[in-house]
Amino acid sequence: MARKLPATDVVIVGLGWTGALMAEELTAAGLNVVAIERGPWRDTSTDYPTTIDQDELRFGIRLDLFLRPAQETFTFRNNLNQSALPIRQFGSFLPGNGVGGAGVHWNGQTWRFAATDYKLRSYLTERYGAKFLPEDMTIEDWGVTYDELEPFFDRFEYISGVSGKAGNIKGEKDPAGNIFEDPRQRDYPLPPLDPSYAMTLFDAAAKGLGYHPFPRPGANASRAYTNPLGVTMGPCTYCGFCERFGCGNYSKGTPQTAVLPVLMRRANFEARTLCEVLHINKDAAGERATGVTYVDAHGEEFEQPADIVLVCAYGLHNVRLLLLSGIGEPYDPATGQGTVGRNYAYQSSSGARLFFEDKRFNPFIGSGVLGQSMDDFNGDNFDHAAHGFVGGAGISCASTHGRPIASSGTRAPGAGRWGMSWKSQVASTYQNTTGISGQGSVYSYRDCYLDLDPIYKDRFGRPLMRMTFDWHDNERKMTNFIAERCTEIAKAMNPKTVQTNRLSEHYSVVPYQSTHNTGGATMGDNPKTSVVNKYLQSWDLHNVFVVGASAFQHNAGYNPTGTVGALALWAADAIKNRYLKNPGPLVQA
């Protein structure tokens, strides 16, 4: 029997980016907030100081900072006709664990989804006609507009310390930045990082082909920086240990370096770590949540009553918690009815690898964000009418890292797979290779979804969540197109050889691809096709807000964290300025 604790104003499930941002906003507004985090407390100087943060074996290979499948995993199948099996080792995506969540070990790339993304169905229908979209494509409008979100994008970029160059300030375009971006109110808080050699070659080649490359933006501080909350970050040292690693130099925008020092000083905030929420509780009428039940590290169960429940875990966990708590109607692909689990999406990757003979790329100089990108073929920045597909990809030449173990996996064409021949090519390839990659959109489909697994259970006896997903022809066509563009630019850089990388025939959960899983608790203006309204508020229980990439109706060719951060601040603003004044549905269904 769970022990009932004194009530609090707000309980937050998960203390990563969204939980920390919303807790900061709501404690500043005077609310008492309790955050419940499944993983451990994590702190820069104790958990990943400069003395250990570049331990590739520990963090990069053994995945020290990540979720263990024994804590929670998923079952997976490619289609409705298969039986799903549990993922026993995370591969294609790596969920985070602990305070800071994936915000601890992300690269830092901070983008804004395009204005067209929030009205994707109506926009594409208007431009290309309804018949242009595949019949089973279930993209929707998100119910919110870019203009509404712009101030919150801006705030997230200033909190997390983004380095970059604006390409469109209030409509005034600057070719030094991304001319395809939607208008922003001001430039990034920090100038771009210094470019790597590979980036300069890409930049020249792309410009020669008439494209519009720019330094990609992200939360690796190019200079020392004090954010609007008063927290100070140090300049990036280009050590190249960002993704999968914590930053010991206080240079990467994370909840730890941007929000928690302020939040943890607040008397009206409390974080409970190593505590896993089992389910959200509902009142008898099923109109409100009454709080959450969680289990601590000793196995003791507690009920934490709260007036507001913020579901701020990783997107996939958010969806599972709704399903386990019986909030909303589970999606059924057979009928198309129900919403929870609907419109799960992923990202597609393709590109080109370039092998030179006489270069010294010095890939050990890198940072998670360091890269030159172009948006000429992202989203709907180009006319799709002749191509027969929708969507696109951001194309980048990046210098994120030169980690020894990971880099040794790159094999030049014709090189041996083992022994002396392999060794000598590793030594030369390390300095002589670079890549161009396309990070592509994946739109949503009727048969790509999340539900509870009928067989497999977790350590608490709760059903695992089942993922059903595969690539669709639209994405195959799109990534082929992007792979060709990448190859074209690669050739313009004059390497000795170019390898073109295309989408695998079927999606596999084994090789690492991207942790950008989206959807399942989507936002929108229609309760029949979304789980939450435009303020991330549950259509079913008005005091539950579900925040994260779970709200995305589809996935775009951008890293999601910028949009996730903006949505969290947008939702916090709605709670502060709308919900508290008149608790109830903020949008009438």
Add this chain to the structure above:
Amino acid sequence: MTMRRAVFGLIGAAAFAAPAFAQDLAYETIEKGRALVIAGDCVACHTPPGAKPFSGGRAVETPFGDILAPNLTPDRATGIGAWSDEEFVRALQQGVGRDGEHLFPALPYTAYTKVTRGDLVAMRAYLNTVEPVHNPVEPNQLPFPFNMRFLQFFWKALFFTPGEYQPNPQQPADWNRGAYLVEGLGHCASCHSAKNILGGDKAAMEGGTLQNWFAPNLTADRRVGLGAWSEDELIEYLKTGHTARSAASGPMAEVVEFQTSKMPDADLKAMAVYLKDIAAAPAVKATPLAADRADMQAGAALYADNCSACHVGKGEGVARLFPALAGSAVVQSDDAATLLRMVLQGSRSAATDAAPTAPAMPAFDWKLTDAQIAAVVTYARNSWGNAASAVGAGDVKTMRNALKN
């Protein structure tokens, strides 16, 4: 303003015996006392981590053994609730306990004796308002013979000059206020003055070693003191714990967090004015060690690998985040205790409302050998304009062992 309202309150209370006015007086006194208790940093010793404020029992380490700080809450049985104001004033000004016994100078009465009676009564008034906690504490945990309180009589005869602070009429009001705070309630000399073998002050404010920390020289010496610091820098340091060149950590982080960051700006300014006016002893000519020494060369390589990511290539640091090593008093002090312990054990800097980041230095004890630490520390002490004596592997070993205990 405070004084005027207090006086008005007195007259009001006398003339009309109106309780409202009396209460107003009490509020003013208690608020004044609260600020003074902060300025005296009483909470630091009298509150163990996680305990109720002022409930006592935290061990104050001295070279002679531990002394537990007593319970200062108004609990009549175990706190000071039954004490009269006179007894309270006598304890702080004369180092005499309620039963007439001599107090150990772990209570810095050599400094508190300078506090005016009026201020002490106000502090007492504030302490009367905190939550009473029943917590019996036997302060005297010292081994024989240091536990013999009567010996304090002789100690006092040698090292204690009782008497309230007497303003220096030659100096402006803020200088005098600063002196009153620094020499009195602030009891800065408790750490920043070297102690003789019996624990009495010698060489005022020229730095002192306590609990394996070296509290730097606060005189105007440019190399190892505050000579290169501006008043504004000092104020920023005391208020936020961080400046462009420095960060408070170790015991000073506690001082900033509990005490100086909560003091009024005018008092910090006064302290800065006074501190900037403490004359230095004649500077010792210091020449940097030759860069081609073996330890300097090894130190340069170790510095590049282990330190430069934060403290940057030429020891310039990052403002308000990673302290500068170039020009640092902590780095160049003759006594390298703080430097060695920071490298061995790491340390978290102060967190304040104005500078909440609280960056921390990681520990290197598991990563670097005694000889490596000696080399890198010697390098930092003799590079980028710094000059100081070499540190040997034996010094590192001594500190490593001391920190294990």
